[in-house]
Amino acid sequence: MSRVLYAILLVVGIGLMIMPLSVPVFKSTAEYSVLNTDWNGVSSFGKLLYSKGEIVPVLTTYDSAGLGEKKGSLIIVGPNLDFTDEEIAELREFLENGNTLILADDFGTGNQILESLGLEQRFGRGELITPIYSKNHHYPITAEIMDENLGKNVEKIVMYNPSIILNPQNALVYTPNSSIFKNSYGAFAVVDKVEYGSGEIILISDPDIFTNSLFRENEEFIKNLLDYVSGPFFIDEAHHRDFNPYSSGTITIRRAVNKELIFYYILFVAGIAFVIETGIWLKVLEKILGLLFRFFKEEKESLEEIIKSLENEGFNKELLLKIISEIESGSKLGGRYGR
Numbered sequence: 001m002s003r004v005l006y007a008i009l010l011v012v013g014i015g016l017m018i019m020p021l022s023v024p025v026f027k028s029t030a031e032y033s034v035l036n037t038d039w040n041g042v043s044s045f046g047k048l049l050y051s052k053g054e055i056v057p058v059l060t061t062y063d064s065a066g067l068g069e070k071k072g073s074l075i076i077v078g079p080n081l082d083f084t085d086e087e088i089a090e091l092r093e094f095l096e097n098g099n100t101l102i103l104a105d106d107f108g109t110g111n112q113i114l115e116s117l118g119l120e121q122r123f124g125r126g127e128l129i130t131p132i133y134s135k136n137h138h139y140p141i142t143a144e145i146m147d148e149n150l151g152k153n154v155e156k157i158v159m160y161n162p163s164i165i166l167n168p169q170n171a172l173v174y175t176p177n178s179s180i181f182k183n184s185y186g187a188f189a190v191v192d193k194v195e196y197g198s199g200e201i202i203l204i205s206d207p208d209i210f211t212n213s214l215f216r217e218n219e220e221f222i223k224n225l226l227d228y229v230s231g232p233f234f235i236d237e238a239h240h241r242d243f244n245p246y247s248s249g250t251i252t253i254r255r256a257v258n259k260e261l262i263f264y265y266i267l268f269v270a271g272i273a274f275v276i277e278t279g280i281w282l283k284v285l286e287k288i289l290g291l292l293f294r295f296f297k298e299e300k301e302s303l304e305e306i307i308k309s310l311e312n313e314g315f316n317k318e319l320l321l322k323i324i325s326e327i328e329s330g331s332k333l334g335g336r337y338g339r
Helices: 003-018 043-052 085-096 110-116 215-228 259-277 280-312 317-329
Strands: 021-027 055-058 073-077 100-104 171-174 179-181 184-186 189-196 199-204 233-236 246-253
Touching (some): 043 055, 043 233, 085 110
Antiparallel strands (some): 171 189
8 A cells, every 4th residue: 555645644634633624603793692892781800700600691491401400500691581480490400409699670671580589689670879989879889798718819799780789698798888878877798608408599680790801900800700600601692682693704613632642643543554565454354255165165065064974874875855845945845745
């Protein structure tokens, strides 16, 4: 076999292992979508999720996705579509099996989930005013983080027109003490942890902390939040009313070189070359054919020995040969031979 053919085998095989892949890029203009790269999307948060572990976008209803049987954390950011009774049942099963729900909402449909699960917590409906803010009063700031793990390396949390959490069970983050919500004055919970079955729900009263526009300011807090829960991460895209994924081109993915796999492939090609060039395959073929011929020869000799033995016992040799001939030809013996 030509050396050129061996070279082609090597080049083509290794090329397929390391060849870059071109895959389509999908985007969306929906607010709080992980596919939205604009200021109001959460694509930066999606990249962080990917770096932390497996991320699975949920693009259909929970019952269609079989959410109740999954393991990990479900993340719902800014939902604005209603949840069906079947979805609530799947979510309940998901939580009772020891999983986590992160629900970030302010004025969307998050309260429907809380009410359907029989919880007393609610996202408040009203304007929150705090004495400390970033650009203007629409961007309140807080550093009142009760959990030291959530507060690690976090200087502040920047929000945008947040709500508050009513009837908190275990508040993890508060607003500054001199905040105002409707006719109430004081510190209000903006992050709360609620136990549910064997699982837990983390409520966040401002989905905007995950958006690309505020991601840099809140990145350390979000990292700590993800360390607080476990993956894989299921991120809800099904409850964004304007979710409209579209292709925006392709990206090229370069695959890492698997040196061990390449080594075994080269070894495989070398083995083929050795077997062919040394003529071993011919010897093996000759051996197989020899065994086959020997088998058929032995079968023929044993048949002749049987006829000879029967002839010695008084049977007619010609009759025996005729019987064998008719058996081999597939015909049946007539009455003159006893059938």
